[in-house]
Amino acid sequence: MTRRLSHRLRAAATAAMVVAALAACVAIPSHGPVAEGVVKINEPAPVTLLGYSPEQDATPVEIVQGFLNASAAGLSRETTADVATNFSVAREYLSGEVRTTWNPNEQVVVYPTASSPEVTELTESQVQVRVGVAARIDDRGIYEEGAPGSQQSLVFDLVRDSGGQWRISRLDNGVVLSEPNFGLVFRTATVYFLSADSSYLVPETRWFPVRNLATSLVRALIDGPSPWLRDAVRTAVPDGVRLDKLAVPVDEDGTAVVALSGAALGDTEERRLMLAQLEATLDVAQVNAVEVVAGGVPLAWEPADLTRGSLTSESALEVVQGDTLMTFRHGELEPAQGVGPLTGLDVTSTARNEEGTVRVASGRDSLRRASSGGLGEELAAGEGLTAPSVDRLGWVWTAVAGPDGSVLTAVRADGTRQPVRADWLAGRTVHELRVARDGTRVAVLSTGTDGFELGVAGIVRDRDGAPQQLGEPLSVGATLTSASRVVWVDESTLGVLGKTAAATATTVYLAPLAGQTRPLPALEGIDALAGGKGERLLYVTTSNGDLYVRSGASWARTATGVRAPSFPG
Template sequence: MTRRPIRALRGGAVALAVAVALTACVSIPTRGPVGEGVVEVNEPAPVTLLGYSPEQDASPMEIVQGFLNANAAGYSRETTADVSTTFSVAREYLSGEVRSTWNPNEQVIVYPTASSPEVTLLTETQVQVKVGVAARIDASGVYEESAPGSLQPLVFDLVKDSGGQWRISRLDNGVVLSEPNFELVFRQATIYFLSADNSHLVPETRWFPVRNLATSLVRALMEGPSPWLRDAVRTAVPDGVQLETGVVLVDADGTAEVSLSGAALGDAEDRARMLAQLEATLDIARVNSVEVLAGGVPLAWEPARLVRGSLPSDAALEVVQDDTLMALGRGELAPVAGVGPLTGLDVTATARNEAGSVRVVLSGGGTLVRAASGGGDEQLLEAAALAPPSVDRLGWVWTASAGPEGPVITAVRAGGAQQVVRADWLAGRTVHEVRVARDGTRVAVLSTDASGFSLDVAGVVRDQEGTPLQLGEPIATGATLTEASRVVWVDESTLGVLGKTAAATATTVYLVPLAGQTRALPALEGIVALAGGKGERALYVTTSEGELYVRSGPGWAFVADGVRAPSFPG
């Protein structure tokens, strides 16, 4: 999508234009001149799902089933923000006070395509619905994947109204949607906050209704990050700022108008950062540019230039071949300049920062060594069974080990500086890997305890000098996985995990979105290590036979053999 910078408004408020694209069937030409194809793809208008009013003399079970069928229509037909009047068709199935007090926005339960709700009549006036759960989405759009086989029982009480018609008198807040309907009326989108040092945009991915998506995103930005990320980031949006008109209007040309009011804005630098947050957050298909007013005055500042996204596409894969650290470039391996031989080091893992100024290797599984030229290697840390290292953008090298009172996550720097990173929620667990995101603000942690495996993502709380102090309370991801051995960042909001599910017979690579469903990649026998660059097509694996493969086409393509310990920056 071609994007234009944020600029001041030139006119008054713009109207929201919704275009519906109609596609006709045409034959495929077999002759004629070559013409230019479609150069820009626009997001289609939201799909309208129909809900139907209750039928006369419907039974309690039919009323409940009709209500469930009408749930999705509330997202596709309504535009009002008043929670007591949205979902007008679904509310026709409710009685008395419940008709106005039921809050459909409190929770969304998404059930798998292959699992229809099971409706049972418990008594003459009570119906139970058992629904499989693929995911739950809370009121702020936070997505939580559910473990396979998860079930949710829902109980509906019914009464007869003055006309002798059954209506629902008691029910839980929230709605129930099938996966296909959910994907039609909801959209995954990202809200961007700031790293503590104001250098990086930090993403938080959530799900919002497609209709009025731009408004939902800006409101979420103003409300701030979710609790798991709150202590690790900041925002340049001042407290008290609101949408002056209550909505973000997007015109037919894709220009979003954001009119702010309610509080004084910060200094010029923070205003530029706020504009950067708004522009990144509104980087959705129907928005090409953003125009901002604050208290009726156009904001003419350019957005701050902040780092956003996953690794750059030119980040090179590095592997160990014999006793040499090698970089992959143009399909060939060549020694990494400035790094001496790794003779005498039993290298099991390597890591570096983006600049390549900090390079470390894990030797024998228990010694962390900074690799340098001329054989001047520096031992940074030694402990039993150290986790594979990860190097953040500030030069801290992260690893984990077992301690007398539980796992110890340690960050070290050249010269001997060490910092134990507090993470109380890991008590009683064994940490197998810690992997820091490119922004240095989030960390993925693989751990196990007596109850099984966990893949968690937490915010990194640092002091003013950037020293990592503790991990915030985490969010759980990868609920369908039963075990895992390695984790990498595939992009800014997706993890790559080497693991298994209950239904799998062999270990393979899975894509695990922080807010979405886990997906298996094609199987490859004997995978033992994983490295992730920019996107799925920059995923590399090595096998127990020392073969290197890259994700390609419908499977994996062979690259080289005789290698181990693949890694990208991070």
């Protein structure tokens, strides 16, 4: 089966270099025939870092320093499936059995650009390396952002070999990389699984070496989701399936050939679902088409047509003006269709599903239905009631303060109530929660005796789609020290209204599920935010009622006298 995939835009930095290079060579033409522009822009070739063999009579410190460089370089070179035979230059620094048992793929420790490893000779035969930690990436490509001030200490034991040369005899598995080098040899990519009802593609973002990226992605898909997501999703890749050739070659035309074997591939619908997962997962810059072969026979079925996790661009922003719910579209405010006056409640937030068939509004301690007749019956009440979130199956999520921490509740518009178990929230106060568009993941802001946490957890549902419990969370936004609001900016990025230890004021941060948290431009008085489709549809309101949208390197005011901005979700 061969199917064309959509191309992604190049990174802005690469585009800037191309523009600069063109400007240095030629002037912009003012006349001449019309010519066809560039149809395809290939991703730059992988960068190869340089590592060198040990020098004669090198000291223990020099051996360790040389090993750090050589092991970093090993990530940018072609590697084999046999962990004991790759990183050949780095292994020249090792002695005895550790030369074959050292596993460089177990972990990557990324240290900040502004710091360098601190190498100390503890004894004649022992060297310590201390590094700051910007991030850690495990052998599955799962990214963990380092908290401010995080450090890691690595100890290397050395012995002299038969030629009197120092070599490393004991060390931890893994590799140490600077942030710039990490950005050169690793790429972020998304592995797609299925929602429990097989209607949505659910993303899990991971990091892989640039070389053999397609192979890494398919292996990750075959291995299955990470523990935090495992109980909330399914996959159409059968147990026992493996790569037939241990690799996914990509030819000069950008066609990736995925050869599978080892298990029956199920019925036709399951095959179509698996093909959809493979196509979405291999939607990376260097792959233009995917050909899937099972048992030497090409799979001719069309992939299932599944929905991705970001909102559509047609989804409109809504705000509250006075007691009226308003739709903001094309720079204009107009009353929202199908919703009467929101009188009788000091509305602080509203929520709806994408179809607009489920609508709710909440105040400080009351959550009520909203319809053409205005506010309807109360769905939830209590101290510490959080702003509601409506999932795609029509469940309205909120949390209420209790004696042993906040209690998560999902309720349908007909009043059906479902408590949602989340053991990791015991004793914690939930300040905000937001369900992703796929209905499979939820972002939760909470505080407890151990401080603030932003976590994203998988939602486990029963056969009828009713939420039952949350899995253990994936920690996100490690540099944040507090936050009050969270939204989904896209399928793998959160927008958070919060602070870091180094910040003097609250502002909006982008917190990728697998990446570094970064602040957006400061704006005084932000009290709420709403996320649409991407960063450019991120809106905020201020305490004086102004509505702003992301614009260029700043914010642009687009309306006044409004509050409670919201997109579906």
